[in-house]
Amino acid sequence: MERFEWKVTKEQKQIRIDKLLTVLNDEWSRTQIQQWVKDEAIMINGKRVKSNYKVEEGDQITLQIPEPEALEIEAENIPIDIVYEDRDVAVVNKPRGMVVHPAPGHYSGTLVNALMYHCNDLSGINGVIRPGIVHRIDKDTSGLIMVAKNDQAHESLVEQLKAKTTRRIYKAVVHGVIPHQHGTIDAPIGRDKKDRQNMTVTEENSRDAVTHFTVLESFDNYTYVQCELETGRTHQIRVHMKYIGYPLVGDPKYGPKRKSFDIEGQALHAAVLGFTHPKTGEEMTFEADLPKDMVDLLHVLRTK
Numbered sequence: 001m002e003r004f005e006w007k008v009t010k011e012q013k014q015i016r017i018d019k020l021l022t023v024l025n026d027e028w029s030r031t032q033i034q035q036w037v038k039d040e041a042i043m044i045n046g047k048r049v050k051s052n053y054k055v056e057e058g059d060q061i062t063l064q065i066p067e068p069e070a071l072e073i074e075a076e077n078i079p080i081d082i083v084y085e086d087r088d089v090a091v092v093n094k095p096r097g098m099v100v101h102p103a104p105g106h107y108s109g110t111l112v113n114a115l116m117y118h119c120n121d122l123s124g125i126n127g128v129i130r131p132g133i134v135h136r137i138d139k140d141t142s143g144l145i146m147v148a149k150n151d152q153a154h155e156s157l158v159e160q161l162k163a164k165t166t167r168r169i170y171k172a173v174v175h176g177v178i179p180h181q182h183g184t185i186d187a188p189i190g191r192d193k194k195d196r197q198n199m200t201v202t203e204e205n206s207r208d209a210v211t212h213f214t215v216l217e218s219f220d221n222y223t224y225v226q227c228e229l230e231t232g233r234t235h236q237i238r239v240h241m242k243y244i245g246y247p248l249v250g251d252p253k254y255g256p257k258r259k260s261f262d263i264e265g266q267a268l269h270a271a272v273l274g275f276t277h278p279k280t281g282e283e284m285t286f287e288a289d290l291p292k293d294m295v296d297l298l299h300v301l302r303t304k
Helices: 017-024 030-038 111-118 151-162 236-243 292-303
Strands: 002-007 042-044 060-065 081-085 089-094 142-148 167-175 182-186 189-192 195-201 210-218 222-229 268-276 283-287
Touching (some): 017 030, 017 042, 081 283, 151 268, 182 236
Antiparallel strands (some): 167 222, 189 195, 268 283
């Protein structure tokens, strides 16, 4: 059972406990925190409170995350494109529309369900819900994702991500014509105070985020770009491109409300993935062609 403790600062007073904890750890949803409050996993000064309790300076918050319920995630014979596989790692080209791992209320049809069927072993570091998953890409982003097949490989790949030695290059189509060939967006990302489901560039309770971009092709009111991640924050490319005024085509969260093209989700593809093999030390690089919907989108833009 994981245990966390915090002491409320002067700047944090009068914030609801369920809101404050989503700020302290953006991996926790407000719904999850409210459930922990009901289960008395969260205590203030050793006493039970309600989710709408507004904290005071000096309050001692204690959270003891309950052990997760035993869940049976089933292997499913879902076709997936395994680009590479050995005893330690696998690289998969995830299609747009597929969720990476199960979540409450959504336990089937994910990449993990497919991996459990197609791969003999997966690391257990992330537990029953996310076996083998070292990093994620959004449901409606296509492209390459690395998978660990044992705990040693998992730890190595996670350390490479932390050390920023992996290579992750995405290709995207954005609204607007970017006037310069190259650029770097260095802007911290955190939860949006107005909408906790969204991320935004903010100085408050944020984490460093750096994206390097290169213009590949320009069109009338659109640009085809390549983005290389230096960090890997939630929705990083989508948030950063919106921040500089060039939101992704088809992005339901951060793009224009009116759809410009017939594409499901954002026009974003994880095209290149590079890392050091955890066992052999070999430098490995993989590439995945654009999905058909992005190829068709570029064709339309080139022939307009």
